[in-house]
Amino acid sequence: MTEASGSGPAIEARGFSFWYGPRQALFGIDLAVARRTVTAIIGPSGCGKSTFLRSINRMNDLVPGARYQGSIGVEGMAALDRGTDMVTLRRRVGMVFQRPNPFPKSIFDNVAYGAKLNALVSKRELPDLVEQCLRQAALWDEVKDRLAQPATGLSGGQQQRLCIARALGNRPDVLLMDEPCSALDPIATQRIEELIFELKRQYTIVIVTHNMQQAARVSDMTAFFEAGRLVEFGVTTQIFTAPKETRTEAYITGRFG
Amino acid sequence: MNRVVWRRWKSRIMVSLLIASVLVAVAPLILILGTLIIRGAGSINFDFFTRMPAPAGEAGGGVAHAIVGTLLMVGTAGLIGLPLGIGAGVFCSEFPRSKLATTARFVADVMNGTPSIVIGVVAWTLIVARQKHFSGFAGSAALAMIMIPMVLRTTEEMIKLVPHSLREAALALGYPRWRTSLSVMVRTCLPGIVTGSLLAIARVAGETAPLLFTALGSQFMGTNLRQPIAALPLTVFTYATGPYDDWHRIAWATALVLIMVVLCLSLIARLATRQRFHD
Structure with missing residues (x-):
């Protein structure tokens, strides 16, 4: 499925800094994400964790006045280069947003959207791809009888899984998740977390979360951001049980943030 | 208490x-x-829609020429005005803070408040005075000038209602900006844009003042837009101000047809919007 091979990291940021107009949001981030792992980014509101995530597939290019320095490599592509083909980059880097945002189209069309654009499969194979993605997103059994119905009729949790299936439809290498459970109830959240656990066998996942229990449950590695700087990055169990930095400890024990 | x-x-x-x-x-x-x-x-009877006006003083006859004239002129105005208005509206919503968009928005607002007779005079100066004769095309141009700012503003407002998250979703899937704009933003609010367009058509179908200076009106069946041409509102004006009782009756009937056309378009617009909320 993934063309990724070799031993280097799936995502590698080097000296990455980011500005919103005059305000600097990120300061020289160095971070390497290993292939087929789940990396959680935690930190207080406004620490730049979403900004970092959205820089990986260049969603921040939309923001007026956004500037950046340094480099981010994604599966060997220089994501930030001017000449980088955004269509290729974004095909290889799927994204799931804070709130489920299905297109006002049928369930089938939502999943087929990316594949159709990138002509990944022929028309005949499209139903197979859609089924495969919906199965991977643990949604197939719930929607297999109503693929032609509008996606907006699904529940919030189902919509979010549909958005994951839609991202998988592009056959990406990397999945970016920007607080994917913040609009969901605990049961829907649990399903997404189980799903993340399944998906990491095939995909490299980076998840931004406000919920530290969630980070502890789903991730292999955890990065703690504060005020635009990467304070600590390490194996999740170590970050949560024996953080090296006092600021990390202060945050995860709930003394601030 | x-x-x-x-x-x-x-x-x-x-x-x-x-x-x-x-x-x-x-x-x-x-x-x-x-x-x-x-x-x-x-x-109103079948003849009214299919026959030409009877000679003055004689009873009967119809307003077929005015129906044809209005359809031709409003149709042409739509062909000019809708693409321009929708295109400009898409631009204003895609680049909302650009100088061009801010200017276009301001001009459109001023134009929307401009009395239509002023538009008629402008069209007269630009087209009729230069060509030295009245024409249906000049009428269409005047009507298009009224449509463009209306359609621009409704298109922009409709696109603004589409959640930003849908744009992000499409971009994140690798859609280039222009395709995101057309196949997600415009596609999602298409019923709203269609409604706005129909209302603009309904509005100009009833315009009289700009046509007085441009299409002028005619008593004959004409399909040549380079010539003066009849229109329903002009016919109402001519017959209502004429001396014969029979003319007055025709004026009332024509006005009824005109308002029915406008009502029908509004109803279609309503139905189109309702469909949207059922999706």
Whole structure:
């Protein structure tokens, strides 16, 4: 499925800094994400964790006045280069947003959207791809009888899984998740977390979360951001049980943030 | 009287006042429709739609020439005005803070408040005075000038209603900006844009003043837009100000046809919007 091979990291940021107009949001981030792992980014509101995530597939290019320095490599592509083909980059880097945002189209069309654009499969194979993605997103059994119905009729949790299936439809290498459970109830959240656990066998996942229990449950590695700087990055169990930095400890024990 | 009872009475009084203002607000429409039906419905028959006007003083005849003229002229105005208006509206919503968009928005707002007779005079100066004769095309141009700012603003507002998250979703899937804009943003609010377009068409179909200086009107069947051409509102004007009773009857009937056309377009627009909420 993934063309990724070799031993280097799936995502590698080097000296990455980011500005919103005059305000600097990120300061020289160095971070390497290993292939087929789940990396959680935690930190207080406004620490730049979403900004970092959205820089990986260049969603921040939309923001007026956004500037950046340094480099981010994604599966060997220089994501930030001017000449980088955004269509290729974004095909290889799927994204799931804070709130489920299905297109006002049928369930089938939502999943087929990316594949159709990138002509990944022929028309005949499209139903197979859609089924495969919906199965991977643990949604197939719930929607297999109503693929032609509008996606907006699904529940919030189902919509979010549909958005994951839609991202998988592009056959990406990397999945970016920007607080994917913040609009969901605990049961829907649990399903997404189980799903993340399944998906990491095939995909490299980076998840931004406000919920530290969630980070502890789903991730292999955890990065703690504060005020635009990467304070600590390490194996999740170590970050949560024996953080090296006092600021990390202060945050995860709930003394601030 | 205790407090609760007084409160209940206050509520009743306010609701009655509101109902009264609604009734006063819709009364003119009912009066207009009622008068037109009473005075005009009697003269409407099959001939009215298919026949040419009878010679002055003779009874009977129809307004086929004006129906054809209005369809041609409004159709041409739509062909010019809708693509330009929708295109400009998409631009203004895609680049909302650009100088061009801010200027276009301001100009459109001013144009929307400009009396249509002024537009007619402008079209006369630009087209009729140069070509030295009245023409249906000049009429279409004047109507298009009225449509463009209306359609621009509704298109922009409709696209603005599409959640930003849908744009992000499409971009994150690798859609180039232009395809995101067309196949997600415009596609999602298409019923709204169609509604706005239909309302703009309905609005210009009833315009009279700009046509007085441009299309002029005609008593003959004409399909050549380079010549003066008849139109329903112009026919109402001509017949209503004429000396014969029979002409007055035709004027009422024509006005009824015109308002029916406008009502039908509004109804279609309503249905199109309703479809949107069922999706």
